[in-house]
Amino acid sequence: MSQHPPVPFAGTVRGAGAPAPAVPPSSAAPGPVPAAAAAPAHAADPAHAGAAVLAARGLTKTYGTTTALAGVDLTVRRGESVAIMGASGSGKTTLLHCLAGIVRPDGGDVRLATAAGDVVVSALNEAGRSRLRREQFGFVFQEGLLLPELTALENVAVALMLGGAARPAAEHAAAGWLHALGLAGMEHRRIGQLSGGQAQRVAIARAQVTGAPVTFADEPTGALDSATSAEVMDLLLGATTGTGRTLVVVTHDEGVAARCTRVVRLRDGRVVAEHAGGAR
């Protein structure tokens, strides 16, 4: 059925069962990096630098009588950091969710370039989109994605274990990322025992540990003070574009947008402006 196309991946896109843990960025403090760890070949391959990794065409989405997206075209290139801005209700989160396969658009399509070929994200069924999210994407949201009953280490390791990694290897890789993000010594704290900025570092570690080529962040600094916000953005950019990966970030903060390579502005579900950010 066209509504339920098969998942276009044989095995996983990395072709080796469990996802390979990614190496923390070299600019960060050295952590216990697993010997076998390697970023997926396509994540930082210079041959692919600047190639389109995500392309949305004619995206529309309505909720009842509310038009959230009214025809959005957007291309995101490998290694870019794209800030999506706009007033409350302009469709930013809806756009992010359509790009990331969380929500299916009513019209238009979203294509993702992977090592195994192009995937039409918007045509996948829920199981296919769930798998794509697990294997290709990392998520850093304002709140709510970390599991409060788990420790920092467990929250990060679970991202690898969901993909089939054994617990010791997953925890080893998770510890490397937590260390690299300045959380050494806090591995065994539960999320409620961390500050907001520390919890966001855990979220960044979890989004990066699988080596996902694209990270989606929705107001990742929305609950933080300006100094902590700048630190978290440094870490988020270092972990993504700093290693050749791609970041799409929804934000109300011009300071965050100024750190990105491109800014896209939405109004009433349409792109009304697009310009280079301060990082380019």
Ligand SMILES: Nc1ncnc2c1ncn2[C@@H]1O[C@H](COP(=O)(O)OP(=O)(O)OP(=O)(O)O)[C@@H](O)[C@H]1O
């Ligand atoms: N699940 C939903 N059910 C009904 N309406 C929704 C739903 N999600 C979003 N909307 C509506 O779609 C429009 C766009 O919402 P969206 O969350 O994308 O805005 P936003 O730009 O992210 O806003 P904010 O800055 O406040 O987070 C809004 O009018 C919102 O009320």
Ligand SMILES: [Mg+2]
């Ligand atoms: Mg939103």
